[in-house]
Amino acid sequence: MIGEGFAAVLAAAKDGSExxxxxxxxxxxxxxxxxxxxxxxxxAEDIAAETWVKTLRNLSGxxxxxQAWRAWVFTTSRRLxxxxxxxxxRKPAIRLSEVPPAALPISADAGDEALERISTRAAIAMVxxxxxxxxxxxxxxxxxxxxxxxxxxLVGRSPGAVRVAAHRGLRRLAQIAAEAGxxx
Amino acid sequence: xxxFPWLGRQDASAIxxxxxxxxxxxxxxxxxxxxxxxPAADVLAAxxxxxxxxxxxxxxxxxAEFRNRVGVPDRVRRTRPRRRPALLTSLMSAKVAVAxxxxxxxxxxxxxxAYAGALPAPAQRLAHDVIxxxxxxxxxxxxxxxxxxxxxVRGRPSHHHFGWHCWAPRKSGKPMPHPSWTPKPHPSWTPKPHPSWTPSPHPSWTPKPHPSWTPSPHPSxxxxPHPSxTPKPHPSWTPKPHPSxTPGKYRHHHRRHHRYPGHxxxxxxxxxPSPLPSPTPDPQPSGQG
Numbered sequence: 001m002i003g004e005g006f007a008a009v010l011a012a013a014k015d016g017s018e019x020x021x022x023x024x025x026x027x028x029x030x031x032x033x034x035x036x037x038x039x040x041x042x043x044a045e046d047i048a049a050e051t052w053v054k055t056l057r058n059l060s061g062x063x064x065x066x067q068a069w070r071a072w073v074f075t076t077s078r079r080l081x082x083x084x085x086x087x088x089x090r091k092p093a094i095r096l097s098e099v100p101p102a103a104l105p106i107s108a109d110a111g112d113e114a115l116e117r118i119s120t121r122a123a124i125a126m127v128x129x130x131x132x133x134x135x136x137x138x139x140x141x142x143x144x145x146x147x148x149x150x151x152x153x154l155v156g157r158s159p160g161a162v163r164v165a166a167h168r169g170l171r172r173l174a175q176i177a178a179e180a181g182x183x184x
Numbered sequence: 185x186x187x188f189p190w191l192g193r194q195d196a197s198a199i200x201x202x203x204x205x206x207x208x209x210x211x212x213x214x215x216x217x218x219x220x221x222x223p224a225a226d227v228l229a230a231x232x233x234x235x236x237x238x239x240x241x242x243x244x245x246x247x248a249e250f251r252n253r254v255g256v257p258d259r260v261r262r263t264r265p266r267r268r269p270a271l272l273t274s275l276m277s278a279k280v281a282v283a284x285x286x287x288x289x290x291x292x293x294x295x296x297x298a299y300a301g302a303l304p305a306p307a308q309r310l311a312h313d314v315i316x317x318x319x320x321x322x323x324x325x326x327x328x329x330x331x332x333x334x335x336x337v338r339g340r341p342s343h344h345h346f347g348w349h350c351w352a353p354r355k356s357g358k359p360m361p362h363p364s365w366t367p368k369p370h371p372s373w374t375p376k377p378h379p380s381w382t383p384s385p386h387p388s389w390t391p392k393p394h395p396s397w398t399p400s401p402h403p404s405x406x407x408x409p410h411p412s413x414t415p416k417p418h419p420s421w422t423p424k425p426h427p428s429x430t431p432g433k434y435r436h437h438h439r440r441h442h443r444y445p446g447h448x449x450x451x452x453x454x455x456x457p458s459p460l461p462s463p464t465p466d467p468q469p470s471g472q473g
Contacts (some may be wrong), residue, residue, distance in 0.1 A: 029246070030240065049242055049246070056253045120236065141209075142228050170204050170207060170208070171221075
């Protein structure tokens with residue numbers, strides 16, 4: 001989070017300052033990618049890029065603080081995720097047995113897997129095991145830094161439902177991490 | 185003191201909810217966090233970790249997009265001055281278009297008025313010379329009437345597209361229009377040219393005068409030239425209306441000769457084809473001014 005200097009950074013970015021926009025992007029994009037890697041793992045990078053295109057298109061018209069900024073960016077991204085899911089649902093599914101061996105992904109070696117376990121990707125993978133609403137609420141609260149009311153508006157639920165989903169998700173996440181037997 | 189185990193579970197649940205809320209709100213993990221929630225706290229800490237290299241890999245693309253859409257203030261500044269000339273040009277072109285339309289309407293109106301013979305005598309004369317409009321309809325204006333009469337007296341009958349316009353002199357030799365004559369055009373006359381009329385001469389027309397045509401006016405008109413050949417009015421003539429007020433002869437005469445032979449239904453007085461009127465200057469009798 002940028003904090004108190006957010007308004008100045010946003011104004012400079014609107015005026016065309018590349019360094020200001022870079023600061024905004026570096027602050028927002030990692031959280032955005034972590035969010036997208038749970039909601040749409042296969043198209044996270046593409047959706048993130050598309051989110052920035054849409055954001056830049058309407059940047060001059062944005063008004064608000066840092067909380068509103070993040071809510072706006074993540075709302076844009078969430079709509080793109082929904083579009084991507086609709087697009088994916090229209091595509092015919094291919095069975096794994098029908099995929100040629102050359103096209104199958106090659107598994108990473110043990111060293112990489114060990115390193116990944118202690119990385120953020122492992123945490124994201126654990127969050128991805130949660131029910132969708134719980135995972136999304138936890139990511140929006142923790143990664144995006146939004147409060148309960150903002151998350152409720154974003155996902156279209158009441159603040160009480162968001163709070164309950166977050167707590168249940170954290171308890172479930174504790175169980176998943178305990179079962180994995182690893183310390184992140 | 186009784187021991188209520190459910191009260192203890194309720195307290196534990198309340199503490200757990202507070203711990204969960206604290207875990208979600210910030211990176212600081214509460215001290216009194218339940219042991220069972222520690223793995224979840226570790227996961228959240230990993231989610232809040234500093235960005236890795238792959239998460240910042242798309243910065244070049246984002247910056248390029250930023251330059252294309254927002255980060256080009258110089259281009260924005262450049263486009264503003266360009267808009268003003270464009271606006272100015274459009275305004276100027278609009279003014280030019282309005283002026284052109286006004287000129288076209290004015291010219292069209294003047295031309296229509298000229299063909300209708302509604303212009304003042306000098307303007308009508310100019311229109312006659314320039315665009316071939318009917319000559320000033322001398323009988324339709326009091327001033328024109330006088331000038332035609334004067335021309336007649338000078339031995340130069342007024343001539344326009346409808347043929348020789350004769351002002352028949354009375355027995356006294358004074359060509360005067362009847363007082364009851366009204367200055368409206370001949371009923372058969374319309375502002376537009378006769379359908380059979382074309383700006384080009386009649387095919388049978390030759391530049392030389394008709395054999396039956398003589399430099400003198402029509403015989404019925406008897407506009408005898410002045411003996412001296414000079415185009416001054418007859419001394420005895422004065423351009424005042426006739427006092428007797430018998431317009432029949434004049435009106436009939438005027439109507440008969442107003443129609444040009446070959447245009448109207450009536451035959452040519454001489455029974456032979458005669459030259460059609462043309463916008464070009466007609467041959468004038470020599471010695472008649």
